[in-house]
Amino acid sequence: MMCDECGKNKATVHLTEIINEQITKLNLCESCAKEKGSDVEQHFGIADLLSALSDVGQTTPGETIPPSKNKCPGCGMAYEDFKKIGRLGCSECYTTFKQSLLPLLKRIHGSNQHMGKSPDPGMVKEQKVSTKLFTDLESAKIDLQKAVKNEEFEEAAALRDKIKFLEKKLKENKV
Amino acid sequence: MKIDPLLKQTCEWLRGTGPNSDIVMSSRVRLARNLEKRPFSHWATKKQEKESLEILEGALHHLEMMKGSLTVRMSEIDDVDRQFLLERHLISREHMVSPDYKSAAIGDKEIICVMINEEDHIRMQVLQSGFNLQECWRMASRLDDSLHKKIQFAFSLERGYLTACPTNTGTGLRASVMLHLPALVMTKQINRVLQAITKLGMTARGLYGEGTDAEGNFFQISNQVTLGSAEEDIIDNLERIIRQVIGHEENARKTLMKQNREVLQDKICRANGTLRNAHIINTKEMMGLLSMVRLGVDMGVITDIDRRAVNELFILTQPAHLQKIEGRILSSAQRDVKRANLIRRRLEGR
Numbered sequence: 049m050m051c052d053e054c055g056k057n058k059a060t061v062h063l064t065e066i067i068n069e070q071i072t073k074l075n076l077c078e079s080c081a082k083e084k085g086s087d088v089e090q091h092f093g094i095a096d097l098l099s100a101l102s103d104v105g106q107t108t109p110g111e112t113i114p115p116s117k118n119k120c121p122g123c124g125m126a127y128e129d130f131k132k133i134g135r136l137g138c139s140e141c142y143t144t145f146k147q148s149l150l151p152l153l154k155r156i157h158g159s160n161q162h163m164g165k166s167p168d169p170g171m172v173k174e175q176k177v178s179t180k181l182f183t184d185l186e187s188a189k190i191d192l193q194k195a196v197k198n199e200e201f202e203e204a205a206a207l208r209d210k211i212k213f214l215e216k217k218l219k220e221n222k223v
Numbered sequence: 224m225k226i227d228p229l230l231k232q233t234c235e236w237l238r239g240t241g242p243n244s245d246i247v248m249s250s251r252v253r254l255a256r257n258l259e260k261r262p263f264s265h266w267a268t269k270k271q272e273k274e275s276l277e278i279l280e281g282a283l284h285h286l287e288m289m290k291g292s293l294t295v296r297m298s299e300i301d302d303v304d305r306q307f308l309l310e311r312h313l314i315s316r317e318h319m320v321s322p323d324y325k326s327a328a329i330g331d332k333e334i335i336c337v338m339i340n341e342e343d344h345i346r347m348q349v350l351q352s353g354f355n356l357q358e359c360w361r362m363a364s365r366l367d368d369s370l371h372k373k374i375q376f377a378f379s380l381e382r383g384y385l386t387a388c389p390t391n392t393g394t395g396l397r398a399s400v401m402l403h404l405p406a407l408v409m410t411k412q413i414n415r416v417l418q419a420i421t422k423l424g425m426t427a428r429g430l431y432g433e434g435t436d437a438e439g440n441f442f443q444i445s446n447q448v449t450l451g452s453a454e455e456d457i458i459d460n461l462e463r464i465i466r467q468v469i470g471h472e473e474n475a476r477k478t479l480m481k482q483n484r485e486v487l488q489d490k491i492c493r494a495n496g497t498l499r500n501a502h503i504i505n506t507k508e509m510m511g512l513l514s515m516v517r518l519g520v521d522m523g524v525i526t527d528i529d530r531r532a533v534n535e536l537f538i539l540t541q542p543a544h545l546q547k548i549e550g551r552i553l554s555s556a557q558r559d560v561k562r563a564n565l566i567r568r569r570l571e572g573r
Contacts, residue, residue, distance in 0.1 A: 123262040135342065137266040139257060139377030139385040142392075153382070153389055159451025162383030164394040165364065167371045182373060186281060218285055 051077035120144040185214040225295055226304050230547050234311055234333045234350075236401075237538060239530035241353020245521040246469050248401040248441065248534065251312075252359035252458075253348040254367055255386045255395035257377040263387035264325075264340040272324035272340055279339045282373040283328045288366050291331035297322030303552065306543035312350060314338055335366060342387050343395070345370070354465065356398055356458050364454070383450060393450030398458050400465050401430070405440040405518045406475035407468075409487075416471060417442070423464060424448050430537075439510035439537060444468070476522060491519035499570050504563040505555075509540055513566075528570060536569055 049059045057077035119126045122140030153160040188211050195204040236249035283289050308314045313336045314327050328337040338346040349359040377385040383393035407413040417427045430441040446457050479487045494515035517533045519525035540562045
């Protein structure tokens, strides 16, 4: 459905007004809805729901959780940011905001303890070899581009051989 | 241009085969994974996003399971192409907007598709025809294992796989089944069924996922909870519920056939007649009528077309598909004409 106002974008905000038994339906895109006024601007998304869930944790008597004030050392996200956008910044946020996240996870899933699959520890060794080969290959490719650009042809030829060798190695390591 | 080869092939999930394929259109398993020690896509700088993209494209490229796959950068294709991939259920709506540093690696039969830099760094999906969740899970898990040999995922023993949104934490698993439930809609039992499903921790959505209508009587049912249960248990749970829903739909079809045979046949045959004769038709009308034709094929009322042909029509007649087939941009009115043409041709077996 296209926006009734601009006719260009997809309508994502749908309004139904009933005034004196007259029903008016209005389908707007986000930007036209914003222009129409703040009353229709509120877009209810996952962030609102999550923030509602985390707020409950802080207002239930006897279960007060002080909101984490710190920023995540991994990515610089503050808990306030998470409440606004509903998404965490990096995997380290799970440790930084543990206190607030544990009750939230429990509310969403009924549990905060993982019971499923784990990455196979036996794979780690093989993975390390593969990862190293892979990163070496990627950097060799970047170096090759630089060498060609700078017309360092001897260097480029050596890099080309290195890339061939690494690709072969990686193929042998193929899964 | 890059995605044009897809236009010539039928997606695996439309084949109309596999267990219970009269009611179950497709089964899907998707796993969310993230790279360790890297900010999640939405919080990353452009440079970090680019690095994650390169690491993942490279890692996927070397997997045996991704042999013959097509890697498409979202920024290198236009709006119609992106919409085309969405219509084929290969990418999400979220993957279409702000396409920079996003890509999709599409397996040769379109059974496997990996989205890179969606909400999570990796969203891998396995999509099969019919009621086939176990097989989807086995494949997804194998893909997960082989990718893990190349890269380290963000994982903690207590919290499982760590995802950008806490609603996916743990297994990162979303299993879903696309059901065609026209008889439950016609007998007005669908709301009761959907309410029960929601109470059991499952979600029901339309053909194109979140926020879409149940056009064509299609319902996507999926697990909501991802943490605290093993993947096998989540899938087993969903399967049991789906089996119940299938049973209800079968009963409703039998009842309709027994008690309202003439009415049902009239509906099916009128829909068939309209589709074979219309010269202008919009998506909404088409979805309703095609749903009736599919029911007619499944119940043996219509015998001169097969299920696969009907399934394909649901997708081929979507806006971006029509435009790709025609090879040019079409206005909505032009599409309605082309859509009607295509349906007439296909139903007549041409």
